[in-house]
Amino acid sequence: MLKSFHYFAGAVLALFVFAHLGNHLVGLSGVENHISTMEILRKVYRNAVVEALLILVLVIQVISGLRLALAKRGGVQDKWVLLQIVSGAYLLFFLVVHVSAVMFGRYWLKLDTNAYFAMAGLNTEGYRLFFIPYYLMSVFFFFGHIAAIHRQKMNRAVLGVGVAAQSISIVIFGAFVAVAIIYAMTDGFSTASFPEAYKVLTP
Numbered sequence: 001m002l003k004s005f006h007y008f009a010g011a012v013l014a015l016f017v018f019a020h021l022g023n024h025l026v027g028l029s030g031v032e033n034h035i036s037t038m039e040i041l042r043k044v045y046r047n048a049v050v051e052a053l054l055i056l057v058l059v060i061q062v063i064s065g066l067r068l069a070l071a072k073r074g075g076v077q078d079k080w081v082l083l084q085i086v087s088g089a090y091l092l093f094f095l096v097v098h099v100s101a102v103m104f105g106r107y108w109l110k111l112d113t114n115a116y117f118a119m120a121g122l123n124t125e126g127y128r129l130f131f132i133p134y135y136l137m138s139v140f141f142f143f144g145h146i147a148a149i150h151r152q153k154m155n156r157a158v159l160g161v162g163v164a165a166q167s168i169s170i171v172i173f174g175a176f177v178a179v180a181i182i183y184a185m186t187d188g189f190s191t192a193s194f195p196e197a198y199k200v201l202t203p
């Protein structure tokens with residue numbers, strides 16, 4: 001029962017996250033394109049009903065994930081199960097902090113929480129020591145979590161590629177996506193500029 005909740009809430013959440021990460025990859029072609037794509041996507045996920053559903057599945061995901069991880073404590077032998085627990089624990093932390101930060105920025109600071117909202121932390125000396133690994137790991141572990149589930153649920157080779165190799169490919173793909181997003185948001189691993197209004201987020 002708890003597992004089914006976690007699985008279905010996760011599938012709904014993953015739909016949003018794929019679109020969200022796709023949006024960040026568009027940033028490779030410039031921040032203006034990132035922002036205009038986000039404005040299109042927002043028409044869907046900022047719809048009151050869709051956003052309420054998203055927050056609901058997020059809460060279900062975090063609570064059910066926490067309970068499942070606690071039930072698995074101790075005696076984990078399989079490295080894929082370990083990856084599932086470690087990535088899940090990180091995503092749990094990340095989702096709570098990330099969504100609270102976005103809501104704080106939006107409702108308290110009255111900022112448009114677009115690409116510049118993330119870029120402020122990623123391009124400020126000192127802060128970036130936290131924000132670069134924080135975002136890198138979010139994307140890497142998102143794919144790591146999917147790879148671990150794939151390893152356990154999939155039972156056939158595809159085009160001669162075995163299940164373990166499929167799962168490893170998902171992990172490698174996730175690492176590339178993570179690095180590409182940070183590359184886009186830091187102006188090619190240097191320091192991208194962002195508008196004055198977002199300096200309220202930095203010292």
Ligand code: HEM
Pocket residue numbers: 017020024038042045051054058091095098099102112113114115117118135136138139142181182
């Ligand atoms: C490099 C990685 C990421 C960056 C830079 C980033 C940035 C952002 C930004 C700027 C927003 C605000 C969007 C808006 O105002 O329309 C946002 C919202 C959000 N992000 Fe991320 N994100 C990242 C990764 C992730 C990941 C991996 C997840 C999930 C596992 C995630 C889940 C969410 C959720 C649930 C929201 C709230 C959507 C809403 O209800 O408005 N993000 N993110």
